[in-house]
Amino acid sequence: MQFNVAQLLKEPIGATRTYSLDESLAGLDTDLIPLSTLTGTLHLLRTHSGVLASGRFDVTVQADCGRCLEPVPAQIEVTFEESFRPLTEVTTGRFLLPDEFEGEEEDLEDFALIINDHHILDISEILRQSIWLGMPMIPRCVYADPENCPNFVERLNEMAEVHADLKGSDDQPAIDPRWAALLVLQKNDED
Numbered sequence: 001m002q003f004n005v006a007q008l009l010k011e012p013i014g015a016t017r018t019y020s021l022d023e024s025l026a027g028l029d030t031d032l033i034p035l036s037t038l039t040g041t042l043h044l045l046r047t048h049s050g051v052l053a054s055g056r057f058d059v060t061v062q063a064d065c066g067r068c069l070e071p072v073p074a075q076i077e078v079t080f081e082e083s084f085r086p087l088t089e090v091t092t093g094r095f096l097l098p099d100e101f102e103g104e105e106e107d108l109e110d111f112a113l114i115i116n117d118h119h120i121l122d123i124s125e126i127l128r129q130s131i132w133l134g135m136p137m138i139p140r141c142v143y144a145d146p147e148n149c150p151n152f153v154e155r156l157n158e159m160a161e162v163h164a165d166l167k168g169s170d171d172q173p174a175i176d177p178r179w180a181a182l183l184v185l186q187k188n189d190e191d
């Protein structure tokens with residue numbers, strides 16, 4: 001998601017660009033499983049120190065239900081507003097010195113906010129961070145009542161079986177590895 005802002009940087013403060021995006025997020029983050037493209041609008045605004053990029057996007061990604069652990073789709077609204085700074089002066093190609101930067105100090109130090117020496121503004125890293133920020137704290141599957149969730153009921157039954165097995169014998173039962181850590185705790189409790 002790269003934008004050449006050479007022309008915009010040559011324009012006066014207040015000049016704008018607007019882009020409608022419909023982008024694949026494949027490869028953006030190995031821990032992120034996109035279930036849709038990212039759609040929305042990106043605004044670029046020429047400022048005294050560079051380009052202010054702001055956007056509002058929608059995307060659906062895969063999350064795990066916080067109760068039954070099954071994968072569930074999470075619809076996320078992604079918003080950001082970030083100030084990008086040019087690495088070079090667009091008219092001369094000269095590298096700009098840090099003390100020539102007129103924006104906020106925190107923007108100066110963020111590598112994700114640099115417009116590179118080819119005048120490319122890349123929103124990928126900002127988007128990636130914003131998507132994680134927009135993730136629901138505890139994703140939930142469609143079942144409001146856990147007793148109606150077949151996956152959750154299955155997990156409960158598995159737990160009950162494992163519990164019975166542990167009481168009955170010292171053999172390690174075959175269980176879902178995601179529960180193994182909990183069982184160790186439970187066993188320690190009983191000792």
Ligand SMILES: [Zn+2]
Binds near residue numbers: 066143
């Ligand atoms: Zn669930």
